[in-house]
Amino acid sequence: MNRFKNFFRNMTDEEWERFAVYVLQIVGYIPTILPAYGTDGGKDFLVVKDNCQYLVSCKHYINSGKHVGQDDEQNIGDRLLQHNVKGFIGFYSTGITTGLQNRLNGICRNSQYEYEIFEPHKIVIIMQLMDTKILQSFGLYPGKYYMNVSEEDYQPLQCVCCGKDILEDENIPNSIAGLAKFEDEKYGFIYGCKPCLRNVELYLNAFLEIEQALHVKWMQGWDQMIDTWIEEDHLELRSDFYKMRYKFAKGVRQRQLPQTDGTWYGL
Structure with missing residues (x-):
């Protein structure tokens, strides 16, 4: 408090x-x-x-x-x-x-x-139900995005295509994650800049905005949805699927907001 x-x-x-x-x-x-x-x-x-x-x-x-x-x-x-x-x-x-x-x-x-x-x-x-951007406008914390770790402990989360850190403030609004279909007809977990992934075939054309992922409840809902797709639609996964998914979740946790700090656009 x-x-x-x-x-x-x-x-x-x-x-x-x-x-x-x-x-x-x-x-x-x-x-x-x-x-x-x-x-x-x-x-x-x-x-x-x-x-x-x-x-x-x-x-x-x-x-x-x-x-x-x-x-x-x-x-x-x-x-x-x-x-x-x-x-x-x-x-x-x-x-x-x-x-x-x-x-x-x-x-x-x-x-x-x-x-x-x-x-x-x-x-x-x-x-907890308010748009985080509104709370930020009233000065909830300095800076546009939250940081859970010290500068020394921070680990970049690099776009799978160009290598940019998608958790840097200027890249967060322009980055997404999703399930991509590869040439071997198997699905992999990918994340990166929107321009880099523009031509990637995402399962059901669905993706998670990185700004959404910074909110714990949105991240939990995304994880549940992925698990449902895998189980009910019998998706065949690439060998590095869970490794990439874990790497993404671990990276995002560095910048996730406390649950008391609102939600994505108040949704």
Whole structure:
């Protein structure tokens, strides 16, 4: 959680509001009014979900460590009436006090309103479903891609055709892996630059983007799919198939993202 505390700390208040929009979208809330500068009447933006409109209030107190309390969220009932909404969302970089929780429970119990609080632990769980590029844009870690090993321990993963390291930042978006049919009618596991493999006959025309492989769940799904093809379609494999497959997996692990750091295009 410490690295995510630093991630949250490095955001400005305005960035925290914009980040909230992306997080809430992942769990089904559709923005109707986006964050804007200036007086907001006690709301940062509005969202709707399941025909219920919510007022979203963002508080970014992580640098002070202060919990969000009743004095920070005054006149909640009046604000809900002012904006003609039936729900309240608190998007906070710290937790809330018992006093604020009791007040929200009372308002929602007596007036048939709904509320939901998004605090750091809940936000981090949702981040696993987000597009990694969005998280990067808010400063999750420096550099475009993640590195799991030290510079001294890193081993290049070379394109089977031209020898370029397909795990270098500039080559990752332009590289793929797949099952290729060779002249002996057997299948081999290959990986390399897209231009180099353009004329290679890939099984079912399927391939794995290296950017996908950097996400553990995508890599696991790819491995399962390959095993299914081999078993169900009775593919005849080249003698170096599993050696190449292992070499690829070992290389990719050097740059795979932690599972909490989102997924490929949010899919």
